[in-house]
Amino acid sequence: MTEEPEMSNPAIITNILVCGIGGQGVMTAAEILAQAAIAKGYDVKKSEVAGMAQRGGVVTSHVRFGRKVWSPVITPGTADILVAFEVAEGARWADMLRPGGIAMVNTIRLAPPVVSSGLYKYPDDPVAQMRAAGVTVYDFDAGAIARDLGDLKLVNTVMLGAIADYLPFPAADLEEQIVGRFRARKPQMVEVNQTAFDRGRAAAADAARVDAAG
Numbered sequence: 001m002t003e004e005p006e007m008s009n010p011a012i013i014t015n016i017l018v019c020g021i022g023g024q025g026v027m028t029a030a031e032i033l034a035q036a037a038i039a040k041g042y043d044v045k046k047s048e049v050a051g052m053a054q055r056g057g058v059v060t061s062h063v064r065f066g067r068k069v070w071s072p073v074i075t076p077g078t079a080d081i082l083v084a085f086e087v088a089e090g091a092r093w094a095d096m097l098r099p100g101g102i103a104m105v106n107t108i109r110l111a112p113p114v115v116s117s118g119l120y121k122y123p124d125d126p127v128a129q130m131r132a133a134g135v136t137v138y139d140f141d142a143g144a145i146a147r148d149l150g151d152l153k154l155v156n157t158v159m160l161g162a163i164a165d166y167l168p169f170p171a172a173d174l175e176e177q178i179v180g181r182f183r184a185r186k187p188q189m190v191e192v193n194q195t196a197f198d199r200g201r202a203a204a205a206d207a208a209r210v211d212a213a214g
Helices: 004-008 028-039 088-094 124-133 142-148 154-166 171-183 187-213
Strands: 014-021 042-052 058-066 079-084 095-105 135-141
Touching: 004 088, 014 028, 014 088, 028 042, 028 058, 028 088, 028 095, 028 171, 058 187, 079 088, 079 142, 088 124, 095 154, 124 135, 124 171, 135 142, 135 187, 142 187, 154 171
Parallel strands: 014 079, 079 095, 095 135
Antiparallel strands: 014 058, 042 058
């Protein structure tokens, strides 16, 4: 992909990198994205290629979809969207984005074990670091939204809502994949997840306006 309007073309591969800390729902988010793309008829490849899924470990997941996808791995400089559940992880993986790609970033700061072990220095201002490197960053506090709705686990849905308007299929199709997971087993969670999804979309729109204003 070379420019954003081509994301609506099914012949073009869409690359989404999801990153964060174990326990935040990174792999669940990637699975929902993959299922939404499959439901729209895309060929999909997904891979967890780094880190450990246990709580506190660094986790990344690659989701690629298009008319035909051969590899599950996103190569550096080709990701269309970086979904960062943790702000420093966003900075660490920002070089995966293509020119014109976007980083959707939750501003929560959670230092993973690679920091305490001395393998990685936590940046003073990860968002500023990304912007200084020329990355388009839409940042907001997804945790605050989830807390306001009464459940921190909703961060996952908030972040998916945030990228919903940057996908090559309608936001409603991604929302349906999310609420469909609860409809049969936990119907009482459908409404709050719909609200979290909408709040994520609104937060991303607000962040984009702020970024555009400089």
